[in-house]
Amino acid sequence: MFKLLRRFAGAYRRYFIVGPACKLLEVFFDLLTPLVIARMIDEGVGAHDLPVVLRYGALLLIMAAIGMAFTLVCQKMAALASQGMGTDIRCDLYRSINRLSYAELDRFGTPSLITRITNDVNQVQLAIALGIRQLIRWPFLAVGSMVAALAIDLKLGLIFLVSTPLIGIVFWVVMARSVPYYQGMQRKLDRIGLICREGLSGERVVRAFVRERHERDRFRAASADQAATAIAVGKLSSVLNPVTFLVMNLGVCAILWAGGIQVNVGALSQGEVMAFVNYMTQTLLSIVYVANLVVVFTRASASATRVNEVLECEPSISDAGAQPVDVEAALAAGAPAVRMRDAAFSFPGSAARAVDGADFALRPGQTLGVIGGTGSGKSTLVSLIPRLYDATAGAVEVLGRDVRAWPLKQLRRVVGVVPQKASLVSGTIRSNLCWRDAAATDDELWDALACAQAADFVQKLPMGLDSPVEAGGKNFSGGQRQRLSIARALVGEPLVLILDDSASALDFKTDAALRHAIRLRGVARVPGASTAPLTTVIVSQRVSSVRDADLICVMRRGAVVGLGAHDELLRSCKVYQEICLSQLKREELGLADDEVLEVTDDGELELANGEALATVGAGGGAPAATAAACPATGSVEASDTGVA
Known part of the structure; x- marks a missing residue:
């Protein structure tokens, strides 16, 4: 993936800077939101002061509007970068394919090249778009939430230190087992493309031999095989969300339990406990989204490898060092x-x-x-x-x-x-x-x-x-x-x-x-x-x-x-003689109706009476x-x- 970025991201550098920068500003307002809510609870709700509640509510609306504006700018930057790079990759990939010799085309195969220039590039585009929109947001939000929570109360922060490694272990196990599945899925997409191409390009032959059911069965089997792989990797990925949410909810319960005790003894306010819960939720949700991003990046990495394989393939036939011929x-x-x-x-x-x-x-x-x-x-x-x-x-x-x-x-x-x-x-x-x-x-x-x-x-x-x-x-x-x-x-x-x-x-x-x-x-x-x-x-x-x-x-x-x-090969080459005997009439070989052709043990063509064919050829002369x-x-x- 990084090879593709180094090769194609140069023209879109400004989008890769502006997009994440806007996303960071959005995350900044997201991190301030729990603190504003804590103030609203402690100063407004707790004191039954409606103007304070309305004032902090208006502030939350303004922060949300500013964050939305930055989000829209980031979305546009992501679209421009991903679509632009995707177009460039496809054009360069198509140009590279056209440079390949027959030997390389035979090695890759047409269906595989079609899959690489369509599906694989789509996976790369998706990873680029999500990278700009989400890759900065969720890790930064997770770290920022953790720091803000620890700043509120260091003892409750220990819950973070227990919850986060548990999610990380689950995340690592699932991803390590998913990568081979994603690579296999792309190969099976190649197989589907091959069967689809054969069936559609040879539709007349299929119908002439009444093989429609056979072709449908072939396609169904290939699709089922690919679907089985997709389901298997989906089952692995499905473990992430339940496990992370379980850990998150257990963590919230632990915070409410410990935080309630702190409130009773006056060490924490109710607003601070709510802010702590919000930060906890943001942190663990961020880890969940990061896990989903890694799934996308894993698929994109497998696709990028296939794309790079074509881009880096040097054609065995080139005119390097050749000079124009007079x-x-x-x-x-x-x-x-x-x-x-x-x-x-x-x-x-x-x-x-x-x-x-x-x-x-x-x-x-x-x-x-x-x-x-x-x-x-x-x-x-x-x-x-x-x-x-x-x-x-x-x-x-x-x-x-x-x-x-x-x-x-x-x-x-x-x-x-x-x-x-x-x-x-x-x-x-x-x-x-x-x-x-x-x-x-x-x-x-x-x-x-x-x-x-x-x-x-x-x-x-x-x-x-x-x-x-x-x-x-x-x-x-x-x-x-x-x-x-x-x-x-x-x-x-x-x-x-x-x-x-x-x-x-x-x-x-x-x-x-x-x-x-x-x-x-x-x-x-x-x-x-x-x-x-x-x-x-x-x-x-x-x-x-x-x-x-x-x-x-x-x-x-x-x-x-x-x-x-022709005359010489007809007299001396057995393979050519056999071809002629299977296609030409007797008169075309210069033979009368009562003359019989025989092929001798040494491959010579002669008449049954032993006379060489060359002496009775058209015109009666030797070749x-x-x-x-x-x-x-x-x-x-x-x-x-x-x-x-």
Whole structure:
């Protein structure tokens, strides 16, 4: 909690000074009140003097009005400080989250981050507000009441010395056992957030499989678990008030008993006994409120720890020490657009590598196809290019420079990414398309839409580019969302375009038209420089989407098991052969109706009569290049005729 105060309280220092100062003045009048009442009893009530009673009553009203005025000022200071700091914490927290790499986002998890930026910050705000309003009042009132009571009669003051430690012991025991519960409650709120997010975002799937009851049961179980923890800590906290009030009332009884004796012998007046009772009550009530404040501060401390955990998390990916890259010079020098040098990647805590043995190069203008089964590491592989993850071994280069040496902003300006899941934000089509280039003209937007095969349906919308987009793009179909996402990546003319299975919702005709348009796009403009061909990386599970690529990377269980052109991999890579056999027709493989395909023990694809498939391929000629193998060995670079 103190870390957050040191970090964010500077701009609100005056509120932290004025608020408690006003509260101290209010407490000063509260401490004078029992003395005024004592005088009213002794001089007015005891003497049956009504004017004296009225005079002291008027004084009490004036003191109450002044105290109320100071209270209102303190309340406003507390509101300004707590709300202002809460806003600053949320903004800084959101900024920190946006700086985190995929690795840190995976570690925290989206539901947990949402809970931290909402519920946890709310707990901190509440603690700040109560700290200004109450933290000074009750301890100062307790100490002041004790001092004033001891000044009245030292012997009766011994009752304070017995009562206060008893309450302190109960308070310490309860708080020590409550802290772990509060930390557990926040974690269980994360779980509720996760289930709620899954159920609401996947509502269509839930209904399609008639799993509404199952989701309700999951949510009910998580809520009940969190409620059980809250009830347990509530039971502990509930011990405080009864015990403290019991001690307080016993103390009052002791004071009245001992004070009555003192009055009988003339050592104390009736007013002084009443003042003593009032001070006793104020002292013990103050301890009760302090105990409740500690409950709030305990919860806020647990929340502040979670907030600080995010704020202090240094992203594993940063551009510290990176220098701007002269893109034009790199292109003129003939540097490969993308190159991987035995690149590998492992997720934290994972025993197996998610990517292993990626070694290839692409020249500007060429196309890389990445294919493999589900979970083979395709998306992870291409995430290394824009440095969404950092390779844990080997190197990844863009335009001849290691991606770690690029400023992140410039690297991701050069590399356009279309993720697997089309993600649009609420706004308009124009506001979504301008993410990469806020100054893009309408002509540039329509050009990108045309290339992404999205211009036709956007033109039919009544408002065109200014048509509204709901959160997540829910008012568009899956294929429309994918095409808008592709158009967004094309705006700003990237030099490298990564399509991470981003055409999965498109029909084959539209997919083919999209790839043809990207290939014919010609050149990608470099701001302030010459032009350079557009290099494309296509991730897909469709052979038809990658078969025309200059270089195809075949992946299985994270390993690169094949590199080469389509014809070559069809002849030499068993994994690629199996994929082709499951998707392509016989005529697409160049086989007659009476020819039978077999896979030999060493992985070669041949006819049943033993004739190699390469001799009966389309055109009857051998493939142009023969460098690929399965598994791949060495570095492979795409050439105009195949691979080299």
